[in-house]
Amino acid sequence: MADNGMDRRDFMKSTAAGFGGFFFLSSNEIKPEETTKKPLKEQKIIYRTLGKTGIKLPAINMGVMNSSNPNLVRAALNSGMVLLDTATTYQRGTNEAMIGEVIKERPRDSYVIATKAHPPENRSTGLYTKEATEEDYQKKIDASLKNLGLDYIDIYHHHGASVRESVLYEPVMKALEKAKKAGKIRFIGISTHKNEPEVIQAAVDSKFYDVILTTYNFKQKHQVEIRETIAKAAAAGMGVIVMKAMGGVQLQERAEKPVEPVPALKWVLQDSNVHTIIAGFTTFDQMNLDLSVMENPTLTQSEKAHLQWAAFQTGLYCQGCGQCLMQCPEELPIPDLMRAYMYVYGYRNLSHSQDLLLSLNLPPRVCGDCAECPVKCSIGFNVSRKIQDVIRLRDVPAEFIA
Amino acid sequence: MKKFRAVQKACFLFFSFLLIGWMLGNGASLWASGGEGGAYSFPEMAGWKQSGEIQIYSRTNLYDYINGGADLYLKYDFQELKVAEYENDRKASVTIEVYRHETPVHAFGIYSQERLGNANYLEVGAQGYSEKGVLNFLAADCYVKMSSVDVGPEEREVLLAFAKKVVENLGGKGSLPSILSSFPREGEKKNSEKFIAREFLGYAFFHSAFTADYELSGKKFKLFLIEGTDQKDCRNMVQEYLKHTENLQNKVEEGRYQLKDPYHGGMDFYWKGNYIWGALDLDDETLRSMVLKLFAEGLENKKINNDNRNKPSLPQAAGY
Numbered sequence: 001m002a003d004n005g006m007d008r009r010d011f012m013k014s015t016a017a018g019f020g021g022f023f024f025l026s027s028n029e030i031k032p033e034e035t036t037k038k039p040l041k042e043q044k045i046i047y048r049t050l051g052k053t054g055i056k057l058p059a060i061n062m063g064v065m066n067s068s069n070p071n072l073v074r075a076a077l078n079s080g081m082v083l084l085d086t087a088t089t090y091q092r093g094t095n096e097a098m099i100g101e102v103i104k105e106r107p108r109d110s111y112v113i114a115t116k117a118h119p120p121e122n123r124s125t126g127l128y129t130k131e132a133t134e135e136d137y138q139k140k141i142d143a144s145l146k147n148l149g150l151d152y153i154d155i156y157h158h159h160g161a162s163v164r165e166s167v168l169y170e171p172v173m174k175a176l177e178k179a180k181k182a183g184k185i186r187f188i189g190i191s192t193h194k195n196e197p198e199v200i201q202a203a204v205d206s207k208f209y210d211v212i213l214t215t216y217n218f219k220q221k222h223q224v225e226i227r228e229t230i231a232k233a234a235a236a237g238m239g240v241i242v243m244k245a246m247g248g249v250q251l252q253e254r255a256e257k258p259v260e261p262v263p264a265l266k267w268v269l270q271d272s273n274v275h276t277i278i279a280g281f282t283t284f285d286q287m288n289l290d291l292s293v294m295e296n297p298t299l300t301q302s303e304k305a306h307l308q309w310a311a312f313q314t315g316l317y318c319q320g321c322g323q324c325l326m327q328c329p330e331e332l333p334i335p336d337l338m339r340a341y342m343y344v345y346g347y348r349n350l351s352h353s354q355d356l357l358l359s360l361n362l363p364p365r366v367c368g369d370c371a372e373c374p375v376k377c378s379i380g381f382n383v384s385r386k387i388q389d390v391i392r393l394r395d396v397p398a399e400f401i402a
Numbered sequence: 403m404k405k406f407r408a409v410q411k412a413c414f415l416f417f418s419f420l421l422i423g424w425m426l427g428n429g430a431s432l433w434a435s436g437g438e439g440g441a442y443s444f445p446e447m448a449g450w451k452q453s454g455e456i457q458i459y460s461r462t463n464l465y466d467y468i469n470g471g472a473d474l475y476l477k478y479d480f481q482e483l484k485v486a487e488y489e490n491d492r493k494a495s496v497t498i499e500v501y502r503h504e505t506p507v508h509a510f511g512i513y514s515q516e517r518l519g520n521a522n523y524l525e526v527g528a529q530g531y532s533e534k535g536v537l538n539f540l541a542a543d544c545y546v547k548m549s550s551v552d553v554g555p556e557e558r559e560v561l562l563a564f565a566k567k568v569v570e571n572l573g574g575k576g577s578l579p580s581i582l583s584s585f586p587r588e589g590e591k592k593n594s595e596k597f598i599a600r601e602f603l604g605y606a607f608f609h610s611a612f613t614a615d616y617e618l619s620g621k622k623f624k625l626f627l628i629e630g631t632d633q634k635d636c637r638n639m640v641q642e643y644l645k646h647t648e649n650l651q652n653k654v655e656e657g658r659y660q661l662k663d664p665y666h667g668g669m670d671f672y673w674k675g676n677y678i679w680g681a682l683d684l685d686d687e688t689l690r691s692m693v694l695k696l697f698a699e700g701l702e703n704k705k706i707n708n709d710n711r712n713k714p715s716l717p718q719a720a721g722y
Binding site for chain 1: 457458460462463465466467468469470471473474477482515516517518551596598600601603604605606665666
């Protein structure tokens with residue numbers, strides 16, 4: 001098991017959290033500032049307070065993104081969930097409109113709406129483009145109000161920031177500030193699913209945002225950094241909402257066996273600085289399963305074992321952490337090569353893999369000058385072997401593949 | 403020397419075949435990167451130049467392009483996205499995104515999730531629509547989204563011209579799913595048809611369904627159609643549904659079912675062959691019976707049309 005010079009034990013150590021420390025907090029570390037009551041259908045609900053906003057929310061709420069089923073949203077609210085999370089872009093506004101149809105039947109104080117918009121961005125730098133104006137952002141806020149049929153939105157997230165400069169981008173901040181003053185939004189949030197620690201830290205420093213919405217799950221290699229900045233955000237009075245507790249559809253697809261939702265959700269709730277999770281369920285059974293987490297949020301031994309297994313399994317997919325780039329003497333674009341490998345062995349797409357290999361401007365003799373590969377992949381890939389496997393495809397005539 | 407090169411080339415080809423064969427043996431198959439849209443190249447347009455490289459995204463990194471929105475595209479069997487940007491001398495820009503899905507029905511599915519009923523519809527591809535700075539359309543197994551910045555008053559014409567060229571390069575406009583023609587026309591809201599790729603009604607055992615919105619006699623409701631792979635597939639779905647809604651029956655047979663669903667209220671549907679069709683949110687039983695009957699007729703007509711199409715054609719008269 002000395003694959004790539006890293007055995008299972010090394011891997012465990014190399015994951016920032018390991019499995020001994022934060023990974024499994026003991027149950028008594030769940031701060032019971034939360035209150036409980038049994039509302040509808042005898043479902044036990046754990047409430048936590050969303051920072052200084054003072055909004056009391058169930059620990060599990062609904063991320064509506066992937067559902068166009070109004071009765072699922074109704075069932076979520078009937079089951080005791082309160083927060084519905086959506087975005088202007090989800091199904092080009094029809095997701096917001098569908099939620100609008102559901103909530104118009106209900107008292108305004110019986111639910112909390114969070115929505116969001118992402119300013120136009122240069123994808124390679126994460127910086128916003130000239131089209132990201134204050135006026136443009138105000139229009140997005142107004143469009144959400146119209147779609148939802150509301151006079152005000154409870155939480156409006158500046159969506160998808162990935163670098164500090166974007167968090168502090170003045171035109172967007174001005175638009176949000178004006179909307180808050182005008183009573184169009186109650187609280188200003190910021191969301192991130194890339195480079196989360198930097199974004200959260202910048203949000204804390206800005207003293208501008210009331211809430212953060214962040215990706216946070218047991219599979220992230222930088223979970224310790226996220227945990228630490230989440231703690232700073234909570235200490236500063238910000239509300240903390242977590243998304244992609246199971247890693248999202250993309251991560252689920254990558255897994256050899258699906259991650260079980262209950263342990264994954266419990267893992268997030270161990271962190272008392274997390275105030276709520278938005279769960280992206282699309283069936284009633286999934287909803288009930290997610291809700292059941294609040295019956296007993298303490299991880300059982302078998303759930304811990306499942307998470308250990310799920311965190312360890314690497315499958316075919318490079319996580320793109322880039323640590324290998326500094327280790328390779330030939331400065332090979334290893335994450336891209338791992339992607340090429342995945343195209344062949346994961347998606348059986350030889351031509352796509354070859355296209356990628358040819359676009360990388362690789363030297364004629366890849367790995368030819370190293371007797372031993374010094375790269376230690378953070379998730380245990382045998383990098384040199386995978387490169388040797390896939391690089392041969394570069395020399396196959398394209399007409400045999402396409 | 404020539405002979406040596408020929409032998410060298412033959413050896414190279416031989417080993418190339420071996421390599422591909424080996425990869426096939428290891429689970430990889432020859433899968434052209436594209437199906438219909440795979441070899442897709444972006445069009446040239448007078449007065450416009452492509453700026454930057456064409457960006458390509460797969461199932462694993464679509465997330466980098468559309469963030470959380472990627473999840474829904476993956477559920478609709480998204481395969482590949484190609485993005486090109488164009489610029490003209492006045493620094494106006496047009497962005498074209500071609501999302502290729504596993505099948506035309508899946509492409510229609512994601513398109514139908516995002517189209518607005520009251521949009522300004524256009525004859526482009528199988529169907530398209532435009533709004534300020536945007537033109538989106540469906541063509542074969544691709545969902546194409548176009549946007550423009552600073553193009554000026556002629557933006558709609560510019561986008562339409564681009565769209566037509568994109569359709570040409572895609573090799574055909576395709577069509578809306580033919581099964582939609584079986585939905586009753588009476589009271590149907592224009593462009594409200596949708597394809598739900600998975601977990602219809604919020605139940606995992608219903609794999610996919612077509613739906614359309616209606617308004618008749620002042621009642622707003624929805625009709626749906628599930629196309630199973632065969633009769634057995636439909637039987638399994640009905641059986642599971644009855645179990646889930648605590649309406650267990652000893653024998654599940656083709657026919658009409660009227661029951662109470664804990665999440666959807668009154669449910670009225672028929673099962674026949676590989677079709678299940680029904681009404682949602684319609685409490686008027688007379689109206690329900692009428693529209694479901696019309697639906698059955700629509701399915702029957704579609705079946706007749708299909709049967710006629712599939713009949714071996716008669717020898718041409720000229721031969722006799």
